[in-house]
Amino acid sequence: MSQTSTMAGASRVAATNAVQEARGPRPKPFFTPRKIIIYSLLVVFSMYYLFPLYVMFTTSLKSMPEIRFGNIFALPVAPNFDAWVKAWTSACTGLNCQGLAPGFWNSVKITIPSTIISIFIAAVNGYALINWRFKGSEIFFAILIFGSFIPYQVFLYPMVIIARELGIFGTLQAVIIVHTIFGMPILTLLFRNYFASLPQELFKAARVDGAGFWRIFFEIMLPMSLPIFVVALILQVTGIWNDFLFGVVFAGTQNYPMTVQLNNIVNSAQGTPEYNVNMAATVLTGLVPLAVYFVSGKWFVRGVAAGAVKG
Template identity: 60%
Template sequence: MPRPARIGLYVFLVSAALLFLLPLYVMLATSIKPMEEIRLGNLFALPVRITLEPWAQAWMSACTGLECGGIRTGFMNSVAIVVPSTVLSILLGALNGYALSFWRPRGAQAFFVVLLTGAFIPYQVMLFPLIRSLAAMGLFGTLPGVVLIHVLFGMPVMTLLFRNYYAGVPHELFMAARIDGGGFWRIFVQLMLPMSLPIVVVAMIMQVTAIWNDFLVGLVFAGHDWLPMTVQLNNIINTTTGERLYNVNMAATLLTSLVPLTVYLVSGRWFVRGIAAGAVKG
């Protein structure tokens, strides 16, 4: 016979899960209903007739302002932004964390304090100086420009993450590599990076989720030609030409969230392993 405390725990967990899943259910159910059923006002009712037309319309022909090419253009733009931004920010964060943990050059502590401070400054207060700087370099409204901004904003957190991880690596291992003649780059590439797979997965999930879900940086810095999927989604929802198609809006929202959700579901085991292996050490 289960104890009352355990029954209460399961009741709480199930209730919390249902509470979090309820909006997802409403979005999914609405996205596969025709507008005739949605107009009846039964928000929580299961669809009587399932249709995937809203998904096709959201992907290929939904209006994002004056253009009606769907959200697929924003998807390709988001991929073009996320891939280099994630790779570069992780590489720079790993390199900084490695240098600060083992080589400790002169001024390393001050440099780390500056990076750590940058991680807690809201980037909204730096938008105007960054806009002027990118405009002076000719990068405003370009793909390299928005990638550079994401790398700059991600580097403090990535440095902190990798520094804490490398702090848990035995220093004797590094000294043994030094005795064997390993230099800065050889030790980093052949020793540290292969050992960093768990924390790299953690960093990848964090960066992909943050960059893919970003709205403000893409809206301000990407320009018209490189608007990410989140900005395209906002344009679809706020485009009011005729009837508001709630099923198309919900389908577009779900399409936008598929990539970070898939990344987390596929890499969730590695994420937990990376956290346990030292992502919060130090």
């Protein structure tokens, strides 16, 4: 007891001395309890996400006998890309044995038009909702947002009927239209909030200068909106690329996107499961969203923050 109080006293004296001698930048010790806790938590959470990726990647480079050996965390003895080649060119998705390649191109054919059309319409929506308020624009917006709270599965059956009646069920157009519609609420919200954060006076100045709806949109608003377009692009590309439900329901067998074909490879009931091929196919399917994230992640954060300032 007495010893601790002396120690406390001593440290207090030391502290006073330190304060009197204080000069220049404040010392920043690295090993403080706070930092140790923060970094351990970060490490634990990173492991949580990185370990499955590690297992997936190493397994895809192993041969089947090596996998059967059972050491899933071990590094591959003789790493090779045979499984990747097989997954891409000759793995069997149901009855077809052409690998993932056709699925990849189907996904591209679905993702690119869906992304462009949905982003364009949503940008015009958001711009009109903020700058060209019309009677009932608030109600229109409320209904649109309400749509984003209803689970997709609820819409599935009516959408199938509509697609059938339009004669487009089982085609690329059907998936593209469905993706465009379901991307609308969140994208419109995103663009609306971003345009709301731009100064209203710019819009007024352009109107005094005589510019109309499209001219202001293309010449004034769009050049200022790159960050939010990148956000929308990432959201749509990852969302549509990773979609399984709409692809399997609306696209038709010959247009199945990569995710559906991946499922068919991994869940095939015949023969022994080829884990290395399954893992390679999974990594291949995930590469596109991963690449998009790494290329534009910086913009993503910036755009989300910019849109969040005003609502």
